[in-house]
Amino acid sequence: MGHAEKMRQHNPVIVSEEADLAQAAADAAGELPADQIDPETFFMVQHWELYSEENHDTWRRLYARRIDSLREQASNVFLAGFDAMNFEPDQIPKVTQVNDVLRSKTGWQSRPVPGYLPAKSFFACLAQRKFPTTITIRPPDELDYLPEPDIFHDVFGHVPLHADPVFADFLQTYGKAALHAGPEHVEPLSRLFWFTVEFGLIHEDNRLKIYGSGLMSSIGESVWSLKGDGDKQPERRPFDLKRICDTSFEIDHYQPIYYVLDSFEQLRDAMESYANRVLEAAGQTA
Numbered sequence: 564m565g566h567a568e569k570m571r572q573h574n575p576v577i578v579s580e581e582a583d584l585a586q587a588a589a590d591a592a593g594e595l596p597a598d599q600i601d602p603e604t605f606f607m608v609q610h611w612e613l614y615s616e617e618n619h620d621t622w623r624r625l626y627a628r629r630i631d632s633l634r635e636q637a638s639n640v641f642l643a644g645f646d647a648m649n650f651e652p653d654q655i656p657k658v659t660q661v662n663d664v665l666r667s668k669t670g671w672q673s674r675p676v677p678g679y680l681p682a683k684s685f686f687a688c689l690a691q692r693k694f695p696t697t698i699t700i701r702p703p704d705e706l707d708y709l710p711e712p713d714i715f716h717d718v719f720g721h722v723p724l725h726a727d728p729v730f731a732d733f734l735q736t737y738g739k740a741a742l743h744a745g746p747e748h749v750e751p752l753s754r755l756f757w758f759t760v761e762f763g764l765i766h767e768d769n770r771l772k773i774y775g776s777g778l779m780s781s782i783g784e785s786v787w788s789l790k791g792d793g794d795k796q797p798e799r800r801p802f803d804l805k806r807i808c809d810t811s812f813e814i815d816h817y818q819p820i821y822y823v824l825d826s827f828e829q830l831r832d833a834m835e836s837y838a839n840r841v842l843e844a845a846g847q848t849a
């Protein structure tokens with residue numbers, strides 16, 4: 564059984580014609596010119612009543628084992644957003660409630676999708692302040708590692724930062740640049756996403772904190788990124804957009820290199836000047 568089939572088997576919430584159509588639209592849009600992509604066709608309703616007891620129990624277990632260490636390790640900016648969300652420890656969140664919080668803070672929206680989106684489709688959503696939010700949850704035998712995003716990764720790990728106005732601007736600017744950028748920017752931009760949104764560290768309160776979603780959802784790697792393992796330490800480099808864009812990454816083990824921000828303003832400002840260059844070359848305005 565393929566992984567997609569396994570996810571369907573464990574997630575009644577995506578077993579519908581509505582889900583199939585949304586996925587097909589997102590898949591097809593990956594090949595369209597940027598100005599013809601309509602993200603609204605990718606989204607579905609989160610039919611929350613369809614989650615099984617097993618689904619809620621998986622959320623409860625993931626939440627329970629992560630929450631204490633998160634308070635220690637996560638950026639204050641992340642935690643402020645996290646607290647504003649008021650997630651239930653024992654129930655999968657409703658994206659409508661997430662959006663009630665985000666509306667007044669940044670205007671970002673969490674929009675339900677059944678599965679993985681092609682890059683251009685994903686960027687088109689970000690450019691409109693819409694975060695394609697995977698509504699499935701991992702099967703109980705894959706608690707530790709899932710090859711694709713699920714609602715724990717997307718909502719617990721990503722969404723809290725969308726409540727911060729500075730990060731919110733950064734992410735939209737990233738989406739606009741990535742949507743319109745030429746092919747020579749594909750790899751640099753995927754590296755930028757990886758070393759910030761997924762695996763970023765930040766200096767706060769005179770110590771290191773995590774803010775990347777890949778670290779939020781991995782207890783083991785977050786300890787490695789912050790403290791290392793005995794004498795072995797990852798390389799922690801000061802944030803440098805140009806250097807990040809030249810740094811390749813590997814996906815199947817703990818990262819040997821992390822980049823550390825001084826502030827989210829630093830990230831937003833660097834992204835803005837990169838985006839201006841990209842969009843000017845593409846004949847677009849930021």
Ligand SMILES: [Fe+2]
Pocket residue numbers: 712716721761776777
């Ligand atoms: Fe992610």
